[in-house]
Every structure is written in structure tokens, then in C-alpha cells.
Amino acid sequence: MMNSQQISVLTAAQRRPLLFRKLKNKVLSVFSLFSVVLAVGGMVWILCTVLTHGAQSISWEFLTSPSKPYGEPGSGIANALLGTLMMTGVATLLAVPPAMAGGIYLAEFGQGSRLAAVLRFCANVMMGVPSIIVGLFVYVLLVVSTGNFSGFAGAVALAVIMFPVVMRTTEDMLSMVPVTLRESALALGMSRARATLCIVARSARNGLVTGVLLALARVSGETAPLLFTAMFADAWPGGFFSRPTASIPVLINEYTMNSPFESMHAAGWGAALIICLLILLINILTRSIFHEKQH
Amino acid sequence: MQRRDRIFKWICAGCALCIGLLVPGIFLQLGLHSADAWREFGVGFLWSSDWDPAQELYGAWPNVAGTLFTTGLALLLAVPPAFVAALFVVEVPGWLGRPLSYCVDLLAAIPSVIYGMWGLFVLVPLMLEHVQPFFAETLGLAELPGGRWLLGEDYNGFGFLTAGVILALMILPYMSAVMRDVFRMTPTVLRESAYGLGCTRWEVTRDVVVRYGVRGLLGGIFIGMGRALGETMAVLFVIGNLMEVPAGLFSGGTTIAATLACNFAESDGLQRSSLFALGLVLLVLCLGIQIAAQYYLHLTGAKRGEAR
Known part of the structure; x- marks a missing residue:
């Protein structure tokens, strides 16, 4: 198969003049560079817009006072920020321990088992559910x-969104640990549970933290699942279990999509800047942790 | 010690089983709650374009068509750049390639509501003042026989093209990242032998790299497609939110996800049931795409070494 492929390449090359081929290559190279510029430029453009618009409305009061009902000036985002932190925190607590245990099952006990293959498939599918x-x-x-x-x-x-992401990254990270490490731990007389938790999970620690942080970054910007669950409220998150709670992404939606007021748009940009900074910070943190591991 | 190990294994297996329950659970929930709508309208719900809360008549076609239209547009706009961008990132030296990979990853991390907001305040005015007049008037497309059909009756900055552009920008980094991994898996020997035969870079890519990883590329495209289908916020801001079948590139409309986000909170009775039915349709679409993506990526998984 490889031979026939190479021959087809060779004959194809003979049929076309060299200059034409070189020109085509150049055109494609330029297009390729252009696409990269487009992708990176798009990001820079979006971030610059958020930065220039958002920086104007950031102030101490903006960060520490709660949001106000429509049309009232001087609203802040403190309640939404607190709501976002609380919700992502609780989601992490709910999702990470079982997801990691599930990942351990897939990586340590599920090699070659049919049940594990089905569960792995379910996790992949779950990551694609809107x-x-x-x-x-x-x-x-x-x-x-x-x-x-x-x-x-x-x-x-x-938490439902985080669960499959953390489970799959846990599995990937644990399967990267060399088998010899497991075998030597077991040969020392450790139980399987002890070997997994103290040796394997420990040597994959950085990777696990990275997985959790990336999942956290992803869910902290999620808006759609909060629209019908946490909704929005112009008050401090009082009853976490019984009352609507504000969050930054939903606040952005409320202030820009559903509001005609210029001042609320400005506040929306400020909130957008805060959430972007939060997510970029998590990403940079992740990079540095992962980088450390590779040395 | 043996017993403790068994307990540990069962705890882990139990946690892993949660995910196995979640997927059928979501199906069951949506199915149960949409039962009224299916009973009332039958399968005809899918292609009926009524949406009349006063007469309790609902149909899915404007939403389904809008979803497919925006997704198609986004793929059309994003697949070629994603493909060549992945090429570039693979081929350039490490000192430039690594920061570029970071940038692409960061682009994937920006929340979709920010894309929507940027679309509303930056892209919509841009489309209204420059892009749409350029196509409609300067190029005179609106005057041509098929022009109205292509562009729609009028333009106001919102609409399918704007949504398609934003979606394309969103899925570009995802697809590019998957394609980059696929390109990297081609054995160097194979590539170098093609270079040795005197092929240009593009010829090596087209005849060796792409043939080697065509299934992985398909998987990458399907992943991007799945994201575009289910995206809510970025579309919601710029689509126009009109319950109408798409009339052209510049016309307003809606998608399943946008309709859910807009109407769900205030709905009840049959309308709510119809919205659940819409959700079920979206879920089935996304699952189909995701299964196809997993299948194609699985086929190439052995070559890529899965864990990388």
C-alpha cells in the first residue's frame, strides 16, 4: 500500500511542471500563515475589545457592591462573583472525587474489560452533550x-459537565505512569488500593491537578446550563439551596442581551473582563504546573 | 488486604457507573417530558413550521433548519483555515509553534458568552455597516436573480451569516488542535521519503499526511460540528431570534439552543413539552455526531498511541 502510494506521488509529480508546483506550494503556505494570523488575530481582537471596554468600568466599588435592578446606576458585580465562586467550588467538590475514582477504575481495573470500554465511550459522548x-x-x-x-x-x-472531563483526564494521566512503578509497589507487598493511591496517583499528581483546573476553567464560563437552574438575582447569594443565585456569565447575558441601558452594557464588559482574567489565570497556572512536570 | 482491595475496586466501579447512568438518564428525562408534544403532533412535529402559542400549535422545523444552517455555515468557514493552520503549526520550528499552540488553546478557553457579547457589540455593527452593504449593493448580489434567495429580503446586521462567523471562530481552534495531533502521527520516515522524491510541502501533505490520517481529520471535523450544533450563548446574541425558517444568509432566525434559552423560562404546558421535544432532537443530533467522531478517532487511535 505504501509502495503504490509513493508511486502515485511520483507519477503525479512528473505530470506537472515544476514552476506550477512551487507556485501552488507558495500560495498554500501564504494561506496557511493567513489562517494562523486569523485564528490568533481573532483572539487578540476579542481580548482587546474586552480589555478596553472592561477596564473603564473596573473600580473598587464595582467589585465590592452587588448588582442593582434595571436602570439604577452604580451597580456592581460582587454578588455574581461570589455566586460564581460558590457554584464552581461546590461543583468541584461534587464532581472531582467520584470522577477521579471513576478514572482510576478505567485506568487500573478496566484495561481490556468490556464494561470499561462502554463507560469510556459514555464519558466521551457525555463530553459532547450540549x-x-x-x-x-x-x-x-x-x-x-x-x-x-x-x-x-x-x-x-x-458538576455534571465537569464529571466526564475529569474522569477522562484522570484515566489518561494514570495510564501514562509506567507499569514498572505499579509492579514494584505491589512487589513490596502493598495492597492494590494503597499502590494506586500512594504511588500511581502521586506520580501523576501534576497531570491530575491540570485536568481539574482545565475542567474548572471550562465550567466557570458556562452560561447556558445556569439559565434555568441558578437563574439570576440582584441580591447577595443568601439561600444557596433555595434561592436563585447570580453568576458572572448569566450577569453578562442579563446586562448586555436583555438591557437597553448604556451603563449596564459597561458593567457587562467589566464582568466579561473579570471572568476572562479568571480563566486566563487558571490556564496560565495549568501551563506552569504542567511545564514543571516535564523537567 | 484482599477484601480492602475488592472494596476499593467496587467503589471506583460504582463511581464510573454514574456516567453510564447519566447518558440514558438524560434521554429518559427529555423523552418523558416531551411525551405530550409527540402525542399531540406526532412525527410531523419535526417538519412542521408552526409556532403559535395562542393556538397551541408547535413545530420544530424553523429551529432544526436554523441549527443545521448555522452549523453548515460555520463548518464551511472554519474547516479550510483549521486544516491549513494545523499544517502551519506542525511545520514551523518549535520556538514559534509552541506559543502558537498556546494561543489556539487559549482561544478555546474563552467562554462562549464573551464571543456572543463581542458579536453583538463589534461584529453586528461591522456586518451592518460594511460587510452586508458590500455584498448586497457594491457587488450587486441583491439585484441578481438568485440574490434574494441567497441573501434574504433585508439586512440588519443580525442573522445567520453573523452567527456562522462567530461559530466558525469558536470551533476553529478545536478542530485545528485535533488536526494538529493527526498530522503529528504520520511517521517521519514516510514524510521524508516523499520529500526525498522531490515533492513540495503541499504535495507531501495532500498525498501522504492526509491519506494517512483522513479518518482522524473527519473525527476532528465532527467534534467541531458537535460544538457548533449545541452552542447556545454565542448564537443567541446575534441570530435575531425570529421563529422563521431561514430565508437567506442575512435573514434572522433561530436555532434549537437559542429557542430553548429564550423561551424555556416563561413556558408551560404544551409549549414546555414542545421545548423538551426540541431538546431531545438536539440531543439526538449531537449524539449522532459525537458517535461518528468517536468512531473515526477510535480508528486512528491505535496509530496515535492514544495517550500521546
């Missing part, structure tokens, strides 16, 4: 059954 569908699911599960929107429902929705 986040708004997860919102609908949790709405039925928690909001309908308890009768009110709550920050907790939002946290559960975020």
Missing part, C-alpha cells in the same frame, strides 16, 4: 422537584 441540555436535565431533576431555582441546582449542572 451544555443547555444538561441545564434542562438538572432543571427537571432539581428545580421541578424542589420547586425553586437555586444556586445548588446550578452547581449540580456544572
Whole structure:
């Protein structure tokens, strides 16, 4: 197969004049450079817009006062920021321990087993489920059954999104640990549980932290699953289990999409800047942790 | 010690089983809650274009068509650049390639609501003042026989093309990252032998690298497609939110996800059930795409060494 491929390449090359081929190559190279500039330029453009618009509305008061009802000046984002931190925190607590245990099952006990293959497939599929569908699911599960929107429902929705991501990265990171390490731990007389938790998981520690942080970065910007679960409120997150709780992404949606007021748009840009900074910070942190490991 | 190990194994297996319950669970929930709509409208729900809350008549076609249209546009705009961008990132030396990879990864990390906001405040005015008049008037496309059909009746900056551009920008880094991995898996010997025969870089790519990893490339495209199908916020801001079947590139419309985000909170009764049915349709679409993506990536997984 390889031979016939090479021959076809050779004959194809003979049929075309050299100059034409070189020209085509140049054109493609320019197009390729152009696409990279487009992708990176798009990012720079978006971030610059967020930075220039957002920087104007950032102030101490903006960061420390809660949001106000429509049309009232001087609203802040403190309640939404707190809500986002609470919801992502609770989601992490709910999702990470079982997801890691699941990842351990796939990596340590599930090599070659059919059940593990099915579960792995389910996790991959789950990563592709649109986040708004997860919102609908949790709405039925928690909001309908308890009768009110709550920050907790939002946290559960975020946890459902985090779960497969953390599970798959845990599995990938654990399978990168050399088998010899496992064998030597077992040869010393350790139990399987002890060897997994103290030796294998420990040597993959940086990778695991990276996985969790990336999942965290992903869910902290999620809006769609929070629309029907945590909703939005112009108040400090009081009853986490019983009342709607504000979050930065939903605040951005409320302030820009559903509001005609110029001052609210400005506040929306400020909130966008804050969430972007938060996510970029997590990403940079992840990079440095992962980089450390490679040395 | 043996017993403790067994307990540990069962705890881990139990946690892993949660994911196996989640996927059918979501299906079951959406199926149960959309039962009323399916009973009322039958399978005809899928291609009926009614949406009349006053008469309790609902149909999915404007949403489904809008979703497919925006996704198609986004793929059309994003696949060629993603492909050649991945080429570039693979071929350039490490000192330039690594920061570029970082940038592409960061682009994937920006929340979709930021894309939507940027679309609303930057892209929509740009489309309204420059891009749409250019196509409609300067090029005179609106006057041509098929022009109205292509562009739609009027333009106001919102619409399918704007949504397609934003979606393309969003899925470009994802697809590019998967394609980059696929390109990297081609054995160097194979590539170098083609160079040795006197091939240009493009010929090596087209005749060796792409043939070697065509399934992986398909998998990458399907992953981007899945994201574009289910994207809510970026589309919601710029689509125009009109319950209409797409009339052209510049016309407004809606997608399944945007309709859900807009109408779900205030709906009840049959409308809510219809919205659940829409959600079910979206879920089925996404699962189909995702299964295809997993299948093609799985076929190349052995070559890539999976863990990388």
C-alpha cells in the first residue's frame, strides 16, 4: 500500500511542471500563515475589545457592591462573583472525587474489560452533550422537584459537565505512569488500593491537578446550563439551596442581551473582563504546573 | 488486604457507573417530558413550521433548519483555515509553534458568552455597516436573480451569516488542535521519503499526511460540528431570534439552543413539552455526531498511541 502510494506521488509529480508546483506550494503556505494570523488575530481582537471596554468600568466599588435592578446606576458585580465562586467550588467538590475514582477504575481495573470500554465511550459522548441540555436535565431533576431555582441546582449542572472531563483526564494521566512503578509497589507487598493511591496517583499528581483546573476553567464560563437552574438575582447569594443565585456569565447575558441601558452594557464588559482574567489565570497556572512536570 | 482491595475496586466501579447512568438518564428525562408534544403532533412535529402559542400549535422545523444552517455555515468557514493552520503549526520550528499552540488553546478557553457579547457589540455593527452593504449593493448580489434567495429580503446586521462567523471562530481552534495531533502521527520516515522524491510541502501533505490520517481529520471535523450544533450563548446574541425558517444568509432566525434559552423560562404546558421535544432532537443530533467522531478517532487511535 505504501509502495503504490509513493508511486502515485511520483507519477503525479512528473505530470506537472515544476514552476506550477512551487507556485501552488507558495500560495498554500501564504494561506496557511493567513489562517494562523486569523485564528490568533481573532483572539487578540476579542481580548482587546474586552480589555478596553472592561477596564473603564473596573473600580473598587464595582467589585465590592452587588448588582442593582434595571436602570439604577452604580451597580456592581460582587454578588455574581461570589455566586460564581460558590457554584464552581461546590461543583468541584461534587464532581472531582467520584470522577477521579471513576478514572482510576478505567485506568487500573478496566484495561481490556468490556464494561470499561462502554463507560469510556459514555464519558466521551457525555463530553459532547450540549451544555443547555444538561441545564434542562438538572432543571427537571432539581428545580421541578424542589420547586425553586437555586444556586445548588446550578452547581449540580456544572458538576455534571465537569464529571466526564475529569474522569477522562484522570484515566489518561494514570495510564501514562509506567507499569514498572505499579509492579514494584505491589512487589513490596502493598495492597492494590494503597499502590494506586500512594504511588500511581502521586506520580501523576501534576497531570491530575491540570485536568481539574482545565475542567474548572471550562465550567466557570458556562452560561447556558445556569439559565434555568441558578437563574439570576440582584441580591447577595443568601439561600444557596433555595434561592436563585447570580453568576458572572448569566450577569453578562442579563446586562448586555436583555438591557437597553448604556451603563449596564459597561458593567457587562467589566464582568466579561473579570471572568476572562479568571480563566486566563487558571490556564496560565495549568501551563506552569504542567511545564514543571516535564523537567 | 484482599477484601480492602475488592472494596476499593467496587467503589471506583460504582463511581464510573454514574456516567453510564447519566447518558440514558438524560434521554429518559427529555423523552418523558416531551411525551405530550409527540402525542399531540406526532412525527410531523419535526417538519412542521408552526409556532403559535395562542393556538397551541408547535413545530420544530424553523429551529432544526436554523441549527443545521448555522452549523453548515460555520463548518464551511472554519474547516479550510483549521486544516491549513494545523499544517502551519506542525511545520514551523518549535520556538514559534509552541506559543502558537498556546494561543489556539487559549482561544478555546474563552467562554462562549464573551464571543456572543463581542458579536453583538463589534461584529453586528461591522456586518451592518460594511460587510452586508458590500455584498448586497457594491457587488450587486441583491439585484441578481438568485440574490434574494441567497441573501434574504433585508439586512440588519443580525442573522445567520453573523452567527456562522462567530461559530466558525469558536470551533476553529478545536478542530485545528485535533488536526494538529493527526498530522503529528504520520511517521517521519514516510514524510521524508516523499520529500526525498522531490515533492513540495503541499504535495507531501495532500498525498501522504492526509491519506494517512483522513479518518482522524473527519473525527476532528465532527467534534467541531458537535460544538457548533449545541452552542447556545454565542448564537443567541446575534441570530435575531425570529421563529422563521431561514430565508437567506442575512435573514434572522433561530436555532434549537437559542429557542430553548429564550423561551424555556416563561413556558408551560404544551409549549414546555414542545421545548423538551426540541431538546431531545438536539440531543439526538449531537449524539449522532459525537458517535461518528468517536468512531473515526477510535480508528486512528491505535496509530496515535492514544495517550500521546
